[in-house]
Amino acid sequence: MTLEADSSADATRRPNLVLVHCHDLGQHLGCYGADVDTPNIDRIAADGARMANSFCSAPQCSPSRSSMMTGYYPHENGVMGLAHMGWALGDDWDTLPKHLRAAGYDTALLGFQHEVPNEPERLGYEYVDSGTKRALELVDVVDDFFAERADADDPFFVSIGIEEPHRPFRRDYLPEGTYDSYDPDEVPLDDFPYLPDAPGVREDVADLRSVISEVLDPAVGRYRESLADAGLAEETVFVFTTDHGLAMPRAKGTCYDPGIETALLVHRPGVVEGGAVHDDLVTNVDFTPTMLDLLGVEPPTETSGESFAPLLRGEPHDGRDRIFAEMTWHDRYNPIRAIRTDRYKYVRNFSLLPEVFVPIDVAPTASGREVHEEFHVPQRPAEELYDLAADPHESENLASDRKPFETAAEASDPEPSHVDALDRLRDELEAWMESTDDPLLDGPVPYPDVE
Structure with missing residues (x-):
């Protein structure tokens, strides 16, 4: 324009x-x-x-x-x-x-x-x-x-x-x-x-x-x-x-x-x-x-x-009922897409990194090392779902613990009472990615061709 x-x-x-x-x-x-x-x-x-x-x-x-x-x-x-x-x-x-x-x-x-x-x-x-x-x-x-x-x-x-x-x-x-x-x-x-x-x-x-x-x-x-x-x-x-x-x-x-x-x-x-x-x-x-x-x-x-x-301005306003967030590259490739409503957070992890990624400007710190030692997770699950009303600190994943490279048969089932929310948010996230032409839908996003 x-x-x-x-x-x-x-x-x-x-x-x-x-x-x-x-x-x-x-x-x-x-x-x-x-x-x-x-x-x-x-x-x-x-x-x-x-x-x-x-x-x-x-x-x-x-x-x-x-x-x-x-x-x-x-x-x-x-x-x-x-x-x-x-x-x-x-x-x-x-x-x-x-x-x-x-x-x-x-x-x-x-x-x-x-x-x-x-x-x-x-x-x-x-x-x-x-x-x-x-x-x-x-x-x-x-x-x-x-x-x-x-x-x-x-x-x-x-x-x-x-x-x-x-x-x-x-x-x-x-x-x-x-x-x-x-x-x-x-x-x-x-x-x-x-x-x-x-x-x-x-x-x-x-x-x-x-x-x-x-x-x-x-x-x-x-x-x-x-x-x-x-x-x-x-x-x-x-x-x-x-x-x-x-x-x-x-x-x-x-x-x-x-x-x-x-x-x-x-x-x-x-x-x-x-x-x-x-x-x-x-x-x-x-x-x-x-x-x-x-x-x-x-x-x-x-x-x-x-x-x-x-x-x-204090005028009538039809606001958002959800927001979206993403990460693709930092100092390493770490593709994530997420959707958040008032009640739920759904996170989709696309990475095959061998362990949880922490940005370089956080990881070398004392707190970064100690958090890694105490809360080390081999790899994020492919999907995460949190009930923010009951769990505002996002500590209990209600989705399956399946890793990105595993089949559903190798992992736990989602928490039954939240399956509908999981299905709905998964579909809404994918619809957003499609409507905004997210290149991640076509596979891994390469590093830019720069010197």
Whole structure:
């Protein structure tokens, strides 16, 4: 599709859009009930809306971000792995910044993006400052940007990309005293029921909490202060989100909820009700259509994503009753497809890997080793089904334990009372794969032909 410029005078009266997105956060914030101090980010939820059941299209960086920026699933837009490993978004894809440029917006990127390996201008950004991607180092960059925009005529979209809390959680080159480290022996593990109580896990959780509360949260608070100081807050949509779940074992790199749940907070003064909490299922495939709709720009109609802006505006909205998630490549081939409803999660594992896969940016950690030793599983079953109402931590697989290379006769039967749900979700997942031309239906997906 070729985007046409919007030359109407209305373009100058549309609100600005500030998108703050970080790495690997999941929903580990105070406003989502996590035991971590995040007063600044929590204030966005208090001023605006919190999406309680927000999920991503993929539990890894580039594929998830490609969905956010295009409104298509990773296997549709081609970003089925990491951008620096050959899976970059093609120049012909319409992105959120391209849509907004056509609508008369100035577009800028400050910090991090991971949809293409370099030249982020290809995504539709007119101005790029990628000199740093550290949350606190970006404070001055953001402050200067807003100050320069204070008297501009055209509305703007700025994407502020933050590295934290990507591993490693502790960074020695940050200023001394940045971390007010939690005591690993005292840190509560209630937010991590899927992990064992082990020293390495405790160290990781303590450092994760430190980087979120002492680095990420105050930086986001400073960005909002800069916006207000420039006199732009009342005419701006401010969004905070993340790409996928926490960089912990059984989270990032899996389609379990800790891998695909995402924080999503939206503030638009006078439009989005402060303190609103929406339990509707949403996915970041819906992000671009929703943002365009919220800004008064006609969203594209042919995307897999759909706008939930009416929900944010307090209008009647027929939302989703299911979301889909996927993984194909990370640092290894690990094809997974999943469907989630309010009640159930169905996961289909296509891999013949000899053991459970853990992404390289999780596996070398102390917690990764200890989780592997305590919960080692020879191989994931071909199918997984979880009753989220009775088993929110997805610990009891109600499907057969058959492995991808086994016949049904070699494995257990599904739990009888959930067979109907298993059959229905299996069919719905396959129908989705067919309707979106998932290449996995034709067999293993090869690595991209790149140098």
